[in-house]
Amino acid sequence: MTDSDGAPFALADSLHADGTAPRHSPAEAAILAAGFPVEPREMPALIRRVERRLPADAEAVRAALIEVRRRGWVARLNDLANRAGRLWARRAEAEIAAGTVTELEPGEPALLAALDSAVANRLRGLGPTPEAALEAIAAELVESGSGSLSADRHAMLAREVAAAFDLEGEAAIAFIDAVSVVESRRRRELREAETAARAKRREEVQRLRAWERSLVEFRALPNLLGATEKEVLRWIGGGLIPVARRIPTRNKGQEKWEFDPKEVAALRPQVIGWREAEAPGMPTGRPASPAVAKPTRAGNAAVARVAALDRYAGHFATARALNRRITLVTGPTNSGKSHTALDRLAKSESGMALAPLRLLAHEFREALATRGVAASLSTGEERLPIPGSRHLAATVEMCPFHNPVDVALIDEAQMLGDRDRGAAWTAAIMGAPAREVFVLGAPECATLVRRIARLCDDEMDEVKLQRKNPLVAASKPVALSDLRTGDALVAFSRRDVLDLRAELVKRGRRVAVVYGALSPEVRRAEAARFRTGDADVLVATDAIGMGLNLPIRRVVFSTLRKFDGESRRELNTQEVKQIGGRAGRFGQHEEGVVAVLAGGGSPDFVKMMLNAAPEVPEDIRPQVQPDADIIAAVAAEIGSDSLFGVLARIKRAVLRPDDPNYRLADLTQAMAVASAIDGVPGLSLLDRWTYALCPVDERDNGVSRLARWAVEHGAGRPVPPPMAGRLPAPERAAREELERAEKVHKRLVAWRWLALRFELAYPARDEAEAETIRLDRWIEDVLRQQRRSKLVM
The missing domain is CATH 3.40.50.300 (P-loop containing nucleotide triphosphate hydrolases)
Structure with a gap:
């Protein structure tokens, strides 16, 4: 043992004033008897550990001292790994390595050898082949926020993977060369895609800004149309002259209107007809049958007309062709809202039940089964068709808009106000192709559902339920x-x-x-x-x-x-x-x-x-968002293949912020995906729109992951599903390992979602399903552990 100056620390080297030796605790005495050198800062922790081992011999003291020193070894190993650029060597491996060291004062080579062994063991668990393991660890580093490895670091990792799988000599060289070629190609393709996407975005932004600079104010319109100011004002009020942009002013409630000069000039041949329509004996304002010329391409008003989000209910032609009746059933939780609707659905010849979650879609399917009705299932990541069945349980986003049924049930309608998914409920309630539509939800949804019924010209009944017990x-x-x-x-x-x-x-x-x-x-x-x-x-x-x-x-x-x-x-x-x-x-x-x-x-x-009384939504206009048909129509109108450009124009022009009936849903994530994949060759505009709809978590680098998958897809190569590799025994799982498994599971959800839409690009569906089931079982086994373990430390 040493003192604070580095000299040996002695528990009994000095005497009391009366000449007697100081008394020591049994643990201190055992440490003294063992005779191992101990730092003063180590003593408190060492004494506590030896106390738990009493009576303690030299071997017990030695084991306790190793435990005390392991934390320092872990820190040292982490530092060595960081300095070497081994980003794949996690703290967990450093802890495992430190746990295998049995020397009291191991040197750097011994510590690194233990770390190498722990890392190699983990690498072998990440996949059945060295190629699969390398893919898994490289993807994991990107997912964790560490970013892509440099070429040198990737080569270093490849060498470690080769060693972990016992590849030597020419076999190791062949593996390292092969993966280097693949990695170089991938880096080049990603770089090219990113460059192309940036160029497309820059071009679209410049195009939009140029169009905005070309706009003119009201005072320019009389000259463009050869008309008086009064006539122009009447025609604007009648909707004959489109307002390209409305800019709020500092004066409350007032706006500055701007117009597209090309679009306005194209209307000049119509002026004579407008004046004739306003002649005595004709209605004032909009002519009865105006023959309006086709607007100039790329004008905002033209884009808005093509998208028709301000007439969103009209997009659902099948639903509009039916004589629909909506029954709104509102009530608090535990009021029995779904019971009557499910009974009616089960008695119908055909129908659908739409739920907010995959779990609830399964529950609806089971509820119909208990009523003697076999129903197919359709969610974002799975399809379970029942041959001959005319009933369907599905998530709201999977509503089939072109297959008429007798009865539809749409649950949790208060989700109309949800920032991320509210537009899906708008579409489902407006577009469900059923003669009877049961809409179930909390009382807060009533205002929005009534608004939707009016916009659809549907008859509506309301049923208000009370909770069954206090x-x-x-x-x-x-x-x-x-x-x-x-x-x-x-x-x-x-x-x-x-x-x-x-x-x-x-x-x-x-x-x-x-x-x-x-x-x-x-x-x-x-x-x-x-x-x-x-x-x-x-x-x-x-x-x-x-x-x-x-x-x-x-x-x-x-x-x-x-x-x-x-x-x-x-x-x-x-x-x-x-x-x-x-x-x-x-x-x-x-x-x-x-x-x-x-x-x-x-x-x-x-x-x-x-x-409290039910809260009235701050904005009672239902949210709407474009679908594939609208994306294609707007792209054709503005003459662009850029998804970012299409979404930017939709956001800017298709639906006025002050539209009295609808509001545009948040397109932030879709535009982020568009920015990332617009430059990927081999993907059509609508392919990219599908990627933009994929459920990913931006906080988990979901957009960059989609971009990597899209590059592989566009190049015609299969995209492998995410894999979790070897999992520890549930009773030894740390919280970090549980979180990692949950993240891999969520990535599998996105992969399976895309696999249902791009079968050739995502072919390993059975493998993905098996990995999903394996993770489900492991996570559940971890959560079943009811003793205090690493998970809960």
Whole structure:
């Protein structure tokens, strides 16, 4: 042992003033007897570990000292790997390597040898072949945000993969040369695609700016048309002269109007007809049958007319040809909204049930099966056709708009207001080709559904249901230790869910979890554990707010604030009612109780939200977005093959911000994808639009991943599915490994979504399905672990 100056640290080298030796604890005595050199900073931790091993001999002290020093070895290995540029050597491998070291003072070569062995073992687990392992680790680095490896680093990684798979001599050289050629080609193709995409975007932006600079104000119109100002004003008011752009001014409620001079000049031959139509005996304003000339190509008004988003209901020709009747069924959670509609659907000759989630589409299919009706299934990533069946359960985005049926059911209509998916509900409610359309939702959706019915000229009935049993707010906050069997604890992030789970498991509770990153299969398995009593408490995000019929006695909010993607805010009344309403399942509990965790907010706030009237949406216009037909029509009108250019023009021109009937959905992610893949050769405009609709997470580098897949697709090469490689035993899984498995699962969802639309480019569907099932089972096994392990540390 050494002192603070580096000299040997002696526990008994000095005497007390009375000449007696100091007394030591048994652990200190054991350390002294062992005689190993120990740094003063190591002593506290070493004493604690030796105390747990008493009585301790020299070997026990040695083992304890190795444990103390491992943290330093891990830090040292991480530093060595970083300095060498080995980005693929994770902290997990450094921890594994440090765990295999048995020397008290290992040198750098010994530490690196242990790290090499741990990394090689992981590389072998990433794929059955060295090529597959290299692909997996390179993709993983990109996905983690580390970015693509430089050519030198990629070659270094290839050498490590070759060594891990015991390739030597010419075999190793052949492997490294082959993967180098593939990587060089890939880099070149990605670089060329990115360059082409930037050039297309620059061209489209310049084209749009040039058009905007060409616009003129009202005072130029009389000269362009050979008319008076009064005539021009009348014709603008009658809709004969299109306004190209409306710019709000500082004066509230006023706008500056601008016009496309080419578009206006093309209307000059119509002026005589307009004047004749306004002559005595003819109606004032718009002529009865004006023969308006075709507008100049690329004019915004022409683009708007082609897209016709301001007449969106007319896009659904099949639905408009039917004599539809909408029945709006509103009510809080646990009011039985779907029961009557499902009964009517089951009795019909043909029909469809549209749900917000794949999990709920499965539940609708099962509900129809219990009523004796076999239904096919259609979701973004799977198709289960039933030969001869005339019923369908599907997610909302998969609504078949051209196949007339007798009855349609559209659930969770309050999603009309959702920023990301609201337009899908607009399309489904407007376009469901059924004579009877049942729309189910929370009371907050009523205003928007009524608006849609009027725009479609559909008859509409309303049914308002009440909750079947009371829902009450608890008068006091709930301590974590007071959670009881049948409680659901709600948090608003995956991290918080797992942290709360860890704390409850530490307290001896059996816990099930549900959060958004879990697949529908795992959610259902966790819900089953709670339902059957295998778990006492459910810890969940607001993912339990839709579907998952659970015997929850009490919903306890861990906090009354959430981050909604833009800011941290208080929960609104619909969220408190929707999530809290899961408490008190009718037939199992006399009432539902909604509470807040101690420190998470005020019970009075919960009570106020539960008693509040339904909130009226700030904007009562339904959201709309383009479809493939609109994309193609606008592209043809503006003479461009750029998806970014088409979307930019749609965003700028197709639907005025002040349109009285509709509002344009957020196209931000679609435009980000368009910017990334517009330069990929081999993909048509509509292929690129399909990619833009693919469900990806931008926070998980989803757009760049789509770009890489698109390059492979465009080049005619098959795109392999994402793979998770070797997974640790569930009882040894760390939280990092669980999160990685969840991310791979989400990437598989996107891959399978594309595989249904591009079968030749994404052919390994059986392999992807098998990997999805494997990850589902592993994640569920990890979540079943009810002891305190690495997952919850």
